[in-house]
Amino acid sequence: MSTQESRKERIDRGIKVRSDGLYALMSWRELSYLTLPRFIMIAGMLSLPFLMPDMYWQRVISIVCIYAILALSFDFLAHYVGLVSLGGAFFIGTGGYIAGILNSYFSIPPFLTVPLAAIIGGIFCTLMLLPCLPLKGVYFAIVTLMYPLFMARVIEAFDIFGGTDGLVGIDSFSSSFAEQYFVIGMVLIFLFGLRRFVTTDRGLIFTAIMDNDQAVKASGIDITRYKALAVFIASAMGCMAGACLTHIYMWSGISQFALDFSILPIAATVIGGAGTLVGPILGCLILVPVSELLRDFGTLRIVFYASILVGFILFKSGGIMEFGQRKYEQFERWTQI
Amino acid sequence: MEILVYGTINSVSLALMGLGFAMVYGISRVPNFAHGALYIVCGFVTWTLFHKIGLPYFISIILSLCVNGVLGILMYRFVLIRVRGMNISEIIASYAIGLAILEGFRFGGFRGMTYTLPVFMEGSLMIGDVPVDFHRLIMMVIGILLVAGLWVFTHHTRIGLALQGMAQDERAALMLGIDSDFMAMLAMGFGAVLAGVAATLILPLGNIVVESGYHVLIMSIAVCIVGGLGSWTGAFFAAFIIGYAQILTVVFIGSHFQMVVALLAIILTLILKPSGLFGQQKELEERV
Amino acid sequence: MTDPILKTNGLSKRFGGVKALKDVSFDVFPGDVLGIIGPNGSGKTTIVNCITGFIKPTSGKVFFRGKDITGRPPHKIADMGVTRTFQVMRPYYSLPAYKNLVIPLFSPRAKRTGGWRGGGNLGNRQTIAIDILEDIGFERDSYIPFKKTSTLPTGYLKRLELARCLALKPEIIICDEVFSGLSMSEIASMVPLIERLQDEGITIVMIEHRLRELFQVANRVMVLNFGEKLIEGTPLDVMANKKVKEAYFGSEEVEEVMTYA
Numbered sequence: 107m108s109t110q111e112s113r114k115e116r117i118d119r120g121i122k123v124r125s126d127g128l129y130a131l132m133s134w135r136e137l138s139y140l141t142l143p144r145f146i147m148i149a150g151m152l153s154l155p156f157l158m159p160d161m162y163w164q165r166v167i168s169i170v171c172i173y174a175i176l177a178l179s180f181d182f183l184a185h186y187v188g189l190v191s192l193g194g195a196f197f198i199g200t201g202g203y204i205a206g207i208l209n210s211y212f213s214i215p216p217f218l219t220v221p222l223a224a225i226i227g228g229i230f231c232t233l234m235l236l237p238c239l240p241l242k243g244v245y246f247a248i249v250t251l252m253y254p255l256f257m258a259r260v261i262e263a264f265d266i267f268g269g270t271d272g273l274v275g276i277d278s279f280s281s282s283f284a285e286q287y288f289v290i291g292m293v294l295i296f297l298f299g300l301r302r303f304v305t306t307d308r309g310l311i312f313t314a315i316m317d318n319d320q321a322v323k324a325s326g327i328d329i330t331r332y333k334a335l336a337v338f339i340a341s342a343m344g345c346m347a348g349a350c351l352t353h354i355y356m357w358s359g360i361s362q363f364a365l366d367f368s369i370l371p372i373a374a375t376v377i378g379g380a381g382t383l384v385g386p387i388l389g390c391l392i393l394v395p396v397s398e399l400l401r402d403f404g405t406l407r408i409v410f411y412a413s414i415l416v417g418f419i420l421f422k423s424g425g426i427m428e429f430g431q432r433k434y435e436q437f438e439r440w441t442q443i
Numbered sequence: 444m445e446i447l448v449y450g451t452i453n454s455v456s457l458a459l460m461g462l463g464f465a466m467v468y469g470i471s472r473v474p475n476f477a478h479g480a481l482y483i484v485c486g487f488v489t490w491t492l493f494h495k496i497g498l499p500y501f502i503s504i505i506l507s508l509c510v511n512g513v514l515g516i517l518m519y520r521f522v523l524i525r526v527r528g529m530n531i532s533e534i535i536a537s538y539a540i541g542l543a544i545l546e547g548f549r550f551g552g553f554r555g556m557t558y559t560l561p562v563f564m565e566g567s568l569m570i571g572d573v574p575v576d577f578h579r580l581i582m583m584v585i586g587i588l589l590v591a592g593l594w595v596f597t598h599h600t601r602i603g604l605a606l607q608g609m610a611q612d613e614r615a616a617l618m619l620g621i622d623s624d625f626m627a628m629l630a631m632g633f634g635a636v637l638a639g640v641a642a643t644l645i646l647p648l649g650n651i652v653v654e655s656g657y658h659v660l661i662m663s664i665a666v667c668i669v670g671g672l673g674s675w676t677g678a679f680f681a682a683f684i685i686g687y688a689q690i691l692t693v694v695f696i697g698s699h700f701q702m703v704v705a706l707l708a709i710i711l712t713l714i715l716k717p718s719g720l721f722g723q724q725k726e727l728e729e730r731v
Numbered sequence: 732m733t734d735p736i737l738k739t740n741g742l743s744k745r746f747g748g749v750k751a752l753k754d755v756s757f758d759v760f761p762g763d764v765l766g767i768i769g770p771n772g773s774g775k776t777t778i779v780n781c782i783t784g785f786i787k788p789t790s791g792k793v794f795f796r797g798k799d800i801t802g803r804p805p806h807k808i809a810d811m812g813v814t815r816t817f818q819v820m821r822p823y824y825s826l827p828a829y830k831n832l833v834i835p836l837f838s839p840r841a842k843r844t845g846g847w848r849g850g851g852n853l854g855n856r857q858t859i860a861i862d863i864l865e866d867i868g869f870e871r872d873s874y875i876p877f878k879k880t881s882t883l884p885t886g887y888l889k890r891l892e893l894a895r896c897l898a899l900k901p902e903i904i905i906c907d908e909v910f911s912g913l914s915m916s917e918i919a920s921m922v923p924l925i926e927r928l929q930d931e932g933i934t935i936v937m938i939e940h941r942l943r944e945l946f947q948v949a950n951r952v953m954v955l956n957f958g959e960k961l962i963e964g965t966p967l968d969v970m971a972n973k974k975v976k977e978a979y980f981g982s983e984e985v986e987e988v989m990t991y992a
Contacts, residue, residue, distance in 0.1 A: 192538060237713040244474060245713060247534045248668070251476070252661050252706065259702050307833045307856060310823075314834050318821040324783065326809035326838030326899050369542065372535065405546040412543035419536050420525050 112440045122435045143434070147384070148294060155286045164282055168354050170394040171289035172198075175347040177371035177378075177386030178296050179340035185381035186304050187336040188316035190247045195254035195367035196234075197344025198351060199360075201227040203261075205349035206273040206358025216277050220349040227345025232338045239333045251368075258363040272359025279353055289350055293387060296343060301383050312336055365408055370397065373411040376418040379427025388426055446690055448573045454686025455586040456645050458679050460659050461666030462590070463637035465678040468667065471627035473523055473533050477541030478638055479660030485511045485639035486651040487548060490558050500561065508639045515635025519628045527627070545656045558651040560643075582644040589640065590679055658702070665705040669712045671719025680720055684708070734797065736761045736934050737782070737813070737903055742791035744777055744958075751777045753958045754791070759903070764925065764935045766945045766966075769955035770979055775938045776818065778955070779905050783815045784808040795903075810840045812902035816892040816909055824881035828869065831880060831891055832860035835898035844900040860898070867894050868924060886917035890924070903934045910941040918944050946970075954978065 125136035158164050176194045183189045204223040208214040214222070234253065238245040262270055279285035303309045314322045315329055323329055352358045371386065374393050379385025393411070400407045418425070460482070467475045475481075485507045492503035518540060526532035567576035597603035617623050641659075649655075665685060670677030685708050692700040712719055735758035744752040752774045759765050767775050780786040782793050784805040792801045800808055809815075822831045836846055836856045847863050864876040867890045875887070883891070889909050896904045910918050918941065925948045929935060939945040946952070946966040954961040954969055956978040962969055969975055 190535065192534065237710055241713065241717050244534065244672075245668075245717070248474075248664055249709070249713075251538065252664070252709070255657055255661060256702055256706050263700075307830070308837065310826075310830065311834055311837060314823075317823075320785065320805075321817060321821065321895070322834060323785075323805040324809055324815055324817070325835035325895060326806050326814075326840045327834065328804075328806050365542065365546075369539075404550050406550045408546040409543045409550060412539040412546070415539040416522060416536055416543070419532050419539075420522060 111443045113443055114438055115441045116432070116436045116438050118436050119434075151290050151294060152287075154290065155283060161282070164286060165354070166395060166398055168286050168289050168350070169398075170390050171286075171293045172347045172351050172354075173367075173370055173374065173394055174293045174387045174390040175289075175296060175343050176367060177374045177390050178293070178300065178383060179343040180371040181375045181380065181383055181386045182300055182304075183336060183340045184375070186309070186316065187312045187333065188243060189333065189337070190243060191250045191340070192247050192372070193250035193252070193254045193368050194344060194371045195363045195365065196250060196257065197227065197231055197341050198348035198367045199254060199257055199363035200231055200341075201345025201348025202352040202358050202362040203267055203273075203348075204230075204345065205352045206276055207267060209276045209352075210273045210358075216279055216353045220346055220353070223349035224342045224346035227348070228338045228342030231341035231345065232334055235337050235341075236334060239337070240330050254363040254365075254368060258360045261360055268359065270360060272357055272361075274357055276352055276356045276358060278356045285350075285354060289347075292346065292350075297383060297387060304383075366397075369408060369411045369415070370394070373415045373418075375425075376415055377425055379425030379430075382425070382427040382431075385425045385427035445573050446687075446694060448575055450687040450690040451683075452575070452579050452583060453690050454683040455583045456641070457662055457666055457686045458590065458682035459582075459586050459637075459641035459644060461663045461670070461678045461682055462593070462675060463634040463641065464663040465667045465670070465673075465675040466593075466637060467630050467634035469673045469675055470630035471527075471623075472673075473519075473527065473627065473631070474537065474672075475631065475634060476534055476538035476660065477518065477544065478634070478663050479656035479658070480541035480544035481511055481515065481635045481638040482642045482659045483548065483651065483653060483656040484514060484544060485642040486560065486646045486655075487553055487558070489560060489643065489646075490651060493560070504643050508636050508643070511635040511639035512632040516628050516632040518635075519631040523631070524624060524628075527624075541656070541660070545653050549653045553651075553653065555652075559649075560647045560651065562647040578647060582648075585640075585644060589637075593675070661702065662705055665709050667719075669708050669719055671721045674719070674721040677719055677721030681708075733760060735759055735794075736796060737936070738794040739778075739782065740792045740794070742778065742781055742793065743789050744774075744781055744786065745789045751958050752781065752788070752791075755955070755958070755960050756791075757953055757960060757963055759934060759936060761934055762929065762932065763951055764929055764937065764949045766949035766952040767936065767938045767955060768940070768942060768945065768952060768969075769961075772957075773955040773978075774958040775955055776907060777958075779815055779907055779936075779938065782808075783813060783905065806838070809899060810838065812840070812899070813905070814896035814899055814901040814903065815905040816889075816896060816907050818907045818911070820888055820892050822880050822888060822891055824879070826880060827877045828880050828883060828887070828891060829857065829860040829864055829876040832863055832894055832898050833857065835895050836860060838899060840899045847894075847897040847900050863894050863897055864891075867897065868920070884917075885912045886914075886920070889913065889917075889921070893924070893928075897928075901933060903936065904928070905936045905938070907938050908940065909937065910939055910944055922947055 121136065121139050124132065125139050130136045130140050154167050155164055158167060176198065179197070180191055180194055183191050201223045204227050205216075205219040208219040208222060209216065235246070235249060238249045261267055267273060279288065304312065311322065311327065311332055315332060319329055348362060351362065370390070370393055374389025375386040376389070377385075377392065378387065378389030397407050397411075400410065463481070464475060464478045467473055467478075488507035488510050489503045492498045492506055493500055498506070518537070522536055522540060523533060526536050562576070562578035563581050565577070567574045568580070569575070595603075638659075646655075662685075666678050666682045668681075669685060670679070670681030685705060688708065689701045689704045692704055737759040738757075740756050742752055742755045743750070755774070755778060757765075767778065769775055777786065781788045781791075784800070784803050784807070787802045792799055794800065795808075795811055795813055798811075800811065800813070822828075833856050835841060836859060846859050848859075848866060861871065861876045865871045869875040869887065869890070875883070880888070880891070889912075893904065893906070893909065910921065913921065922944060925935060925937075929948075935948075937945060937949065949966060951964065952966050952969045953963040954972075954975050956974075961974050961978060962972050
């Protein structure tokens with residue numbers, strides 16, 4: 107009287123096992139199994155400007171990349187260092203304003219303002235966030251949440267840097283293609299750079315801080331210093347994105363501190379796959395066009411992102427990347443118990 | 444004299460705002476980032492009931508406080524309960540809900556400066572040589588009564604003591620038979636009601652705008668951090684410190700500085716004494 | 732009489748209403764192996780946390796080589812050469828064993844001293860990590876340092892914890908229950924390791940429950956009970972002491988159950 111029960115079993119695909127480690131060099135098939143996804147991604151991103159028919163959508167690509175850089179920095183901070191930044195807008199706004207100031211008050215050209223904004227902005231943001239680094243992650247979240255709102259209020263109240271009108275008449279990139287390829291290039295560089303970095307030994311320290319900071323402290327390492335380094339990397343990335351944004355729109359204003367920039371990267375990361383560093387980019391590729399389509403609905407966009415966010419958090423989905431990776435690397439079948 | 448009066452008024456209103464947040468965090472260790480949203484919800488619901496539907500003012504207030512409470516309980520029951528303990532997810536989830544509510548209101552047409560609530564009592568009286576309108580006085584009185592009442596409640600009633608027990612040591616409370624999830628749910632409902640009370644008292648003094656939601660959230664967090672996350676006596680004292688500091692800067696420097704003061708207070712606290720005034724957090728530096 | 736390398740003076744710690752440590756003072760001399768024993772809850776781990784900076788004592792002081800190190804941050808104390816192991820280890824289970832050592836080798840102290848057996852110059856960290864592991868008993872020929880940490884038995888994991896301290900070329904290692912969770916034979920092979928570390932000049936403080944094995948290596952023992960120091964002395968003295976027996980077994984007459992080889 108035995109009841110036949112079956113359960114689902116997941117096994118690595120044959121080709122995945124065959125292409126493990128050195129064996130990947132066995133044949134073209136194994137090699138392409140490993141490299142094809144990356145290749146498709148790089149080729150896809152690089153050819154986007156050609157695929158998009160008109161100016162409007164080409165601008166969308168640039169905006170996607172800006173958000174993607176921000177989402178990358180969020181993912182890095184949140185899942186490789188353990189610091190959740192609820193205020194990406196702080197980085198964008200800081201970088202945006204620095205670039206705007208450098209350009210409109212000092213007439214520095216875009217190809218200089220962007221790196222300058224990244225570095226100066228990175229230092230500024232890191233210093234502002236320094237007090238909460240030795241403390242629990244909650245405080246970092248709280249402070250990053252508040253800073254964008256605070257900065258917007260300060261600029262508005264003191265009417266500095268153009269006040270509510272913002273800084274206008276800022277130079278743009280030399281051509282539309284230059285603009286898009288610059289940001290696409292940056293996204294790819296940051297993506298692969300960060301991926302490489304977190305797998306090095308030094309990158310291991312960050313994950314160690316996230317998992318077991320007691321042991322890291324007991325090993326004689328100053329955690330605050332490494333966290334500050336991580337924040338600097340993330341904020342420099344965000345500031346660079348902000349600077350690009352300023353040059354794309356030729357304008358710097360309070361709306362660069364808007365909630366969009368804080369929420370969308372989080373939603374994109376959660377949807378695309380947290381911790382994968384590629385997931386956030388995918389998430390942005392999906393969410394930003396959708397948000398453009400929803401532009402007519404005003405702030406419903408934010409309701410939309412927020413709801414998605416809550417949904418994913420509740421149901422603990424690993425995101426698209428996790429799903430995709432699982433399908434790519436494993437197959438499922440029912441087996442009898 | 445002016446400073447004394449306005450300072451006290453400002454402080455009490457800050458205390459009212461911060462109380463809800465402090466209570467929820469103190470009892471269930473859940474940072475409720477939808478606090479500002481709940482504040483605004485009460486305002487808009489009262490407005491709708493009073494102006495659109497035409498219910499008497501007092502009834503509208505009571506009903507919207509109930510709505511707030513239910514909303515808080517639902518929020519806990521369906522969302523926060525699943526992410527309980529995971530600090531970061533709690534923040535993101537409650538923040539997202541708060542955002543959805545606030546921006547939803549904005550989208551739903553609640554824009555502009557036209558939404559107001561009537562004050563409780565017209566007229567004013569003079570304290571010394573400072574004119575103070577009755578509503579502000581009522582707010583102060585009710586605020587102080589509320590804090591006193593809460594103190595009595597948490598120290599002398601069974602549920603209050605249970606909540607305190609949970610605040611001090613959740614596991615021990617669990618072992619003693621106190622259902623921590625149920626208590627947390629109550630705490631959230633209660634905190635939501637407190638947000639509503641704050642809204643009811645403060646909103647008639649101005650307009651109901653969505654931006655106030657964020658403003659209230661920041662002020663509440665400032666009050667709670669300076670006072671020490673988890674201690675509502677600390678929040679009360681912090682409210683006074685920040686409240687007076689704000690009024691002083693308004694008088695002596697300019698009126699734009701309110702938020703700057705709040706933020707400076709937070710940063711200073713984090714640098715100098717991260718656990719706040721009466722903070723009970725021993726292990727502030729990461730998890731042990 | 733040489734100066735103590737580590738000294739505590741009146742160390743006390745309160746957690747709210749609980750007095751975890753009450754006025755504990757003791758000395759550790761260079762080259763000692765000091766055992767700290769006591770029933771559960773007597774404050775042993777709290778002492779380690781206070782000494783190594785993970786907890787700030789309510790009152791009292793800690794001195795290392797005469798310098799006041801009370802309340803300093805943990806990484807600074809480790810930087811001076813006072814290292815500790817953790818009772819609950821959380822190594823990188825998914826990584827090869829030697830990768831766990833790479834992190835301590837990034838610390839300033841490792842850079843200065845070159846790590847254990849390092850010449851004074853930090854060359855290739857991975858090589859040094861593997862050398863340390865080999866030194867501590869991971870057979871290189873069997874590729875054990877390269878195995879995934881999750882496949883290693885507890886004995887190796889405990890050695891890994893010690894290796895983490897060794898990577899800093901320490902002067903003191905405070906071992907928090909390093910014998911726990913090990914089988915008799917595993918402990919038997921750990922004892923020579925401890926003795927070897929002592930020969931190399933490292934001062935060792937061991938918090939232990941396994942008294943028989945502890946008394947093989949320790950030359951002095953301190954007993955804690957309810958946060959207070961009961962007695963400090965040689966193992967023989969401690970075992971003969973009536974108060975110690977009462978602390979462990981209660982105040983009835985009991986046969987002396989513990990003998991040591």
